[in-house]
Amino acid sequence: MKKRGAGMKNNFNRIGISDQLDIPRIKHLMKLGIFASIIALSADIVLGYGAASSAVSGIPTTLARYLHVSDGRLIWSAVLGMIGIPLAALCWFAVYRLIAPQSEKYAHAYRVGIFGCLIFGGCGVHIPCCAAVYFMKKMYELDPDTAFDELLKFILYFLIPAAILFLIFYVVLITVHIKAFAKGFTPLPKRAWIFNPLFGLLAAVILKLPNVPLTNALAAGWINLGNLWMFGGLLIMLNRNEKRI
Numbered sequence: 001m002k003k004r005g006a007g008m009k010n011n012f013n014r015i016g017i018s019d020q021l022d023i024p025r026i027k028h029l030m031k032l033g034i035f036a037s038i039i040a041l042s043a044d045i046v047l048g049y050g051a052a053s054s055a056v057s058g059i060p061t062t063l064a065r066y067l068h069v070s071d072g073r074l075i076w077s078a079v080l081g082m083i084g085i086p087l088a089a090l091c092w093f094a095v096y097r098l099i100a101p102q103s104e105k106y107a108h109a110y111r112v113g114i115f116g117c118l119i120f121g122g123c124g125v126h127i128p129c130c131a132a133v134y135f136m137k138k139m140y141e142l143d144p145d146t147a148f149d150e151l152l153k154f155i156l157y158f159l160i161p162a163a164i165l166f167l168i169f170y171v172v173l174i175t176v177h178i179k180a181f182a183k184g185f186t187p188l189p190k191r192a193w194i195f196n197p198l199f200g201l202l203a204a205v206i207l208k209l210p211n212v213p214l215t216n217a218l219a220a221g222w223i224n225l226g227n228l229w230m231f232g233g234l235l236i237m238l239n240r241n242e243k244r245i
Contacts, residue, residue, distance in 0.1 A: 047069065204219040
């Protein structure tokens with residue numbers, strides 16, 4: 001049996017994706033990613049719609065608006081997030097396909113980020129957020145004085161662990177994305193690095209300033225705003241550069 005030498009290419013972990021660029025499939029994944037991101041953003045809007053208020057005692061102003069979220073909205077947010085978030089994460093393989101032919105190292109690291117976000121994003125973070133809102137509402141009805149303290153325990157036990165893991169993988173994903181594009185490890189111009197999901201965080205900071213229901217709702221969906229920016233921008237750049245690739 002031959003041992004794998006230093007000069008031999010490592011093909012044992014390709015997950016069925018060819019080294020050859022498949023531009024039509026990449027564009028299809030990006031279009032699907034836009035659709036999935038809209039579904040996931042809808043989940044965030046349904047949950048996050050409302051203005052911060054200091055009229056509620058015992059609950060921080062930024063959380064008080066969630067007391068007015070109906071159970072129906074919570075269910076819709078959970079269902080939409082459960083569908084849209086994993087589907088959008090799978091569509092990140094469009095970016096993986098752009099990186100894989102030119103850098104196996106960066107492609108593998110990017111794939112680690114995808115799998116981590118896929119595992120912990122929807123059912124690990126979004127649905128527990130919906131559950132935390134439901135828990136806070138019911139606790140506030142029973143005892144307004146202890147509702148916030150009990151909510152903190154719920155978040156600490158059931159939300160924070162998955163959120164930390166999600167953010168670790170998300171940072172990996174963003175870091176690899178920016179470096180791969182900026183170093184020219186994709187067929188697109190290096191300036192395409194600007195179309196990365198981190199844009200959503202900047203958008204959220206700006207959107208939260210007015211403190212009105214719609215902008216707060218959009219800010220809650222900062223990850224999916226970033227996805228829309230990424231998928232839309234890269235799709236435009238692919239269309240413009242397809243003949244030269």
